[in-house]
Amino acid sequence: MTVLELSRWQFGITTVYHFIFVPLTLSLSYLVAVMQTLWRVRKDDVYLRMTKFFGKIFLINFAVGVVTGIVQEFQFGMNWSAYSKFVGNVFGAPLAMEALLTFFLESTFIGVWIFGWNKLSPRLHLASIWLVSVGTSMSAFFILAANSWMQRPVGYRVDPATHRVVLTSILAVLTNPTVLATWPHVFFAAFMVAGAVIVAASAWHLARHSDLDVFRKAMRLGLVVTLLAGIATAVTGDVQARMMESQQPMKMAAAEALYTTQSGASFSLFTIGSLNGDKELWSVRVPYLLSLISTMNPHGTVQGINNVEKAYARKYGPGQYKPVIPVTYWSFRLMIGFGSLAALLAALGLWLTRRRARPRSRWFYRVALWGLPLPYLGIASGWIFTEMGRQPWTVFGLLTTAQSVSPGVTVSSVIASLTVFTLLYAALAGIAWWLTVRHVKEGAPAEAGQPGAPEPLPVFQY
C-alpha cells in the first residue's frame, strides 16, 4: 500500500463515518426545536417529554459529530498537503468562514441549551436551540460550498508563477450552482435520517404499549418527515443529475456504466455481467430513463465513458480519466434504492397509522425498526458515489488525487493514523449506539410536576 492509497482509505473511512452523525445533528436539531416550540405554544407536556427524549438522542449523536469533525479539518493538511497548498487560496475561505460564522454559533449555543434550562427565560432558551439548528445547516452550506468547488471549480484563476489557484470571486464560490443544488439535497436527505430515528424509537415503545401519548405523535411526525424529505431528496437529486451531465459527464456515464454515447438511453436497475462494457449477461432496464434524468428529454443524448475519456485526453493530455465503474454504478443504485425504499415504507406507515390507528401486526414495528439503516446507507452510498465518481480528480480538471497527497508523510505514519482512527471510531460507534439504545428503552421522562417523579430539570447536564 502506498501513502496515496492509505490516505484515500483514511479520508473515505473518516468522512463516511463523520457523515453518519452529521445528518442526524443537522435534522434532529430542527425537529427538537419544533418540539420545544410546540411545548411553548400549546403548553402540552407531551411535547416537553418529546423534546427531552429526542433531545438526549440528539446530544449523544452531536458529541460524536463534533469530535470527528475536527479530524476532517486537520487531515487536509496532514494527508493532503499538496492539495492544501494548491487550493488554500480558495478552499480555505469557506472552511474558515464555517468556523467563524457557524461553528462558534452552534458550539456556544448547544452549551447554552444544555445548561440553560432554568437559567434563561423560556424564550431565550428556545432561541438557543433554534440558533444551534441554523448554525448546523449554515455550517453544512459552507462545507458543501467547499466540496462543490472541488466538483466544479468557479471564481478562480490559476497563477502561472506559483501553479496554484487564486480566488477571484468569493461570490461565485458561494453561489456556485453546484452547491445551490447539493445543499438542499444533503439537507433533505438528512431529514430522512431524523425521520427514521424517530420512527424506530417510537416503534419500539408503541409495540410495547409504553408512553403511547408521546410516541403515537412522534411516530406520525417521523413518518411524515421521512416521506416529505424523501420526495424532496428525489426532486433535488434529479436537479443534480442534469447538472452533473453538463458539468461532470464522466460521472453520469459512470453512474450508468454507459460506455458509448447514446440517445434515448435506458437506465438499468440491475446488471449481472462485467461492467467494463464488453459483456452484459442479464439486466433489468427502464427504457429512456437515463436520457430523461440526465437531459429531461427521453430522446436526449447521454455521453458515454469512452467518448468522454477521449475528449478529456485531448483536453488534459494522455491519461486515465474514468473512475472505478463498478463502485459508481452500484453506489448510484444503492443511493436511490435505499432512499426510495425508506420513503415508500414511510408512505405505507402513514397509511397504516391513518386516523390515529395503531397497527396490531408485529411486522409493522419490526419493519419500522429495521428500516432505520436505510437512509444512513443511502447517504453513505451518495457520498461514495459523488466522491469516487469525481476520480481521478480531487479538483475537477485542475488537480488529480495522486498530485494531492502529502509528499513528506511516510507509509508507517498513515498506517498508524488509519489504525487509530478506525479503532477509535469503531469504539465510539459502539458506545454511542449502546447509549442511545439504552436511553430509548428507558422511555420518555415523566411529566414535570407529577408527584413522585424525579426532578425533571436540568435533564441534560453532565
Added chain:
Amino acid sequence: MNLATFWFILIAILWSGYFVLEGFDFGVGILLPFLGRDDAERRTMINTIGPVWDGNEVWLLTAGGAMFAAFPSWYATLFSGFYLPLLLILAALIIRGVCFEFRSKVEDPRWRAAWDRALFAGSALPALLWGVAFANIVRGVPLNAAHVYTGNLLTLLNWYGLLGGLVTLSLFTLHGAIFLVLRTTGELSRRARLMAARAALAAVPLAAVFLAVTQYSHGRPATGVTAAVAAVALIGGAAAAIRGREGWAFTGTALALMLAVATLFGDLWPNVMPSSTSPLYSLTVANASSAHYTLVVMSWVALLFTPVVLGYQGWTYWVFRQRLAGPVVTPPAAGQETPEPVGGRS
C-alpha cells in the same frame, strides 16, 4: 502593515484565545483525579466547564481554518510535518470531547471512573503536546527547499520542545486550578486554591526559564517586553491565587498565556516556520500567504463577525457566572425554593 501581517497577528490572537480558554478546560480535566474526591465533586468540576468547553475548542478550529485560508503553505507544512503529534492530539480531543456527554449517562462507578481517566489523559496529552509543537516551530525544524518537513517524531522531542510542553502542561494546570477556585464554593474551592499554589511552584520556574531561553536565543527587543510582562503577570497571578484573590489570579494567568503566545509569534516574525536546514528554506509571512483578494475577503469576514462571536461567547460566560456549590446535602425545607441537583446554582 500589509494584510498578510494583519493575518499573522490575527492567527496569533486566535491561538492565544485558544490557549487562554481551552487552557483552563484542560486544567480542570487534568485536576479531575487529584481534586475530585467523589463522583459528586468530579461532576461539579466537569460542570464548571460544561457549558463552555465546546465553544472554547472552536478557537482551535478557527485558528486552523484561518491558517488554511490565509497561509496555505504554513498550514500544509505544519500539519503534514507534525503528523504524529497531531494524530495524538486529535485522538485525545476526540476521547475528551465525548467524555463530557457520555460520562453522565450511566450511573455505574466503573463507567464513570473509566471516563474520568479518559478525561484526564485527553486533557493532559494535548496540554503537553501543544507546547512541544509551538516551541519547535519557534526553534525551527528541518524543512527542505519545497518547504516539506524532513524530520521525524524524535526530531521534535528535543529539550527545548519538551520544556515548552512542560510549560503549557503546568500553566494550563495552574490556570485550571484558579478557574476552579473562581467557579466553585466551599471545600472544593479551598482545595483548588491549595492545588493552585502547588501548580504555581512548577509553572512559575518552568515558564520563567522557558521565556528567558526563548528571549536569549530567538528574541528581539519587543518580545523582551512581552516575555517580561508575561513573567510578571504569571508571578502576580500565582501570588494573588495564594492570597485568595482569585479574580486577579485568573486575570494574571490569562494575561501570562496571551503574552507568552505573543512572545512566540513575535519571535517567529517575519517567518512563520523557520527551517533549521537553511534559512533560505524558511516559510515566511510573505511566501506562505494567500493572494491579496483572499486576504481582503477574509479580513472583511473577520472584522464583521469576530465582534459578534466575542459578544455572544462573552454573554454565555456571564449567564453561567454563578459559582457551583457542589452536592446538595440537605433536603429542601417546605416552602423553600427547590435546590437544583449537582451543577446548579447555589
